[in-house]
Amino acid sequence: MESGAVKKKWGFQVKQEHITATATLTVRSALTIIKQNLKENDPRPIIPLGHGDPSAFPCFRTTPVAEDAVVDAVRSAEFNCYSPSVGILPARRAIAGYLNRDLPCKLSPDDVHLTAGCKQAIQVILTVLARPGANILLPKPGFPLYEANARHTHLEIRHFDLLPEKGWEVDLDGLEALADENTVAMVIVNPGNPCGNVFTYQHLQKIAEKARKLGIMVISDEVYDHLTFGSTPYVRMGVFGSTVPVITLGSMSKRWIVPGWRLGWLVTSDPSGILQELRVDSFLPSKNLYKCCNCKPTIIVMRFFFALSRLLIPSKAISTSPLAPQPSFRFVLNASFFFFFDEHNDIAEDQWF
Ligand SMILES: Cc1ncc(COP(=O)(O)O)c(C=O)c1O
Numbered sequence: 001m002e003s004g005a006v007k008k009k010w011g012f013q014v015k016q017e018h019i020t021a022t023a024t025l026t027v028r029s030a031l032t033i034i035k036q037n038l039k040e041n042d043p044r045p046i047i048p049l050g051h052g053d054p055s056a057f058p059c060f061r062t063t064p065v066a067e068d069a070v071v072d073a074v075r076s077a078e079f080n081c082y083s084p085s086v087g088i089l090p091a092r093r094a095i096a097g098y099l100n101r102d103l104p105c106k107l108s109p110d111d112v113h114l115t116a117g118c119k120q121a122i123q124v125i126l127t128v129l130a131r132p133g134a135n136i137l138l139p140k141p142g143f144p145l146y147e148a149n150a151r152h153t154h155l156e157i158r159h160f161d162l163l164p165e166k167g168w169e170v171d172l173d174g175l176e177a178l179a180d181e182n183t184v185a186m187v188i189v190n191p192g193n194p195c196g197n198v199f200t201y202q203h204l205q206k207i208a209e210k211a212r213k214l215g216i217m218v219i220s221d222e223v224y225d226h227l228t229f230g231s232t233p234y235v236r237m238g239v240f241g242s243t244v245p246v247i248t249l250g251s252m253s254k255r256w257i258v259p260g261w262r263l264g265w266l267v268t269s270d271p272s273g274i275l276q277e278l279r280v281d282s283f284l285p286s287k288n289l290y291k292c293c294n295c296k297p298t299i300i301v302m303r304f305f306f307a308l309s310r311l312l313i314p315s316k317a318i319s320t321s322p323l324a325p326q327p328s329f330r331f332v333l334n335a336s337f338f339f340f341f342d343e344h345n346d347i348a349e350d351q352w353f
Contacts, residue, residue, distance in 0.1 A: 137187065139160060158179075186218055189221040220237035247267070
């Protein structure tokens with residue numbers, strides 16, 4: 001700056017605080033902090049237990065049917081066009097068919113909204129639900145992205161406990177004590193991240209009844225659908241859609257081992273039409289939301305979905321990852337909790353969950 005020049009006053013300014021606060025909530029930032037605090041020259045080998053991306057390992061590869069579908073779609077040049085913001089009909093029909101295998105009350109393609117991975121589905125539903133003074137009930141321990149998105153949308157976060165002594169079931173009494181007339185929803189992750197548990201049919205039913213009593217919807221993150229390693233059969237929360245409105249979030253990232261493809265969905269299970277009555281559905285991607293929120297990646301990935309829809313239907317095309325032995329899964333989790341909850345740890349617990 002020339003000496004004596006008057007400093008220009010600009011009209012824009014970035015308030016970093018809430019961005020920094022949400023950034024510290026990610027698993028990646030936790031890993032970075034851990035790595036930065038490792039002692040130099042420590043001879044002990046480091047085993048990374050924080051890998052969230054199976055595609056980093058050559059033994060985890062998606063089915064060739066999926067790869068061929070994408071290649072065929074690109075080569076056909078039929079899908080280079082823009083697609084509707086809700087997603088093209090054959091893709092939505094395929095996802096409804098995939099989920100309907102596990103649901104008594106059948107979904108229609110109109111119940112399905114495509115997103116750029118499950119992460120965008122989380123962002124969409126929290127944005128739709130946010131209003132001044134509203135709060136949301138999140139599980140503790142939980143998947144930190146919910147906290148990050150809730151903070152961004154100014155939804156007040158209230159944590160309910162998952163009970164380790166009860167196989168990480170929801171503390172339903174604690175949940176009820178947290179809710180009030182401004183509570184809009186509760187979130188469950190089933191199969192669970194980070195606990196790895198699978199809720200029983202009976203427990204999901206109790207969750208549905210409790211949510212109905214409280215007048216809140218259930219957001220069920222089923223991104224790990226069918227990836228279960230214990231004996232509890234996997235049940236979708238949408239089974240209880242006639243008791244309480246359920247928003248199911250999912251994606252191809254985990255079951256098909258392709259997190260980079262960014263193909264996800266947000267699905268409404270609401271045979272009683274409560275979401276429609278309360279106009280929630282009018283803000284979902286098919287209607288208004290995408291007009292005010294820039295979601296270009298969704299448009300890009302959806303071009304491929306018509307071809308991919310074929311592999312969502314035949315069960316033989318579905319590849320599940322090689323079975324991880326349950327004890328090793330447990331070991332990972334116990335190690336994490338030791339780190340996060342140890343009272344001598346100098347990192348605040350609530351920074352993580
Ligand atoms: C519980 C949970 N929900 C959502 C996601 C994000 O899924 P996607 O890769 O489809 O965006 C993850 C990824 O680790 C997750 O663990």
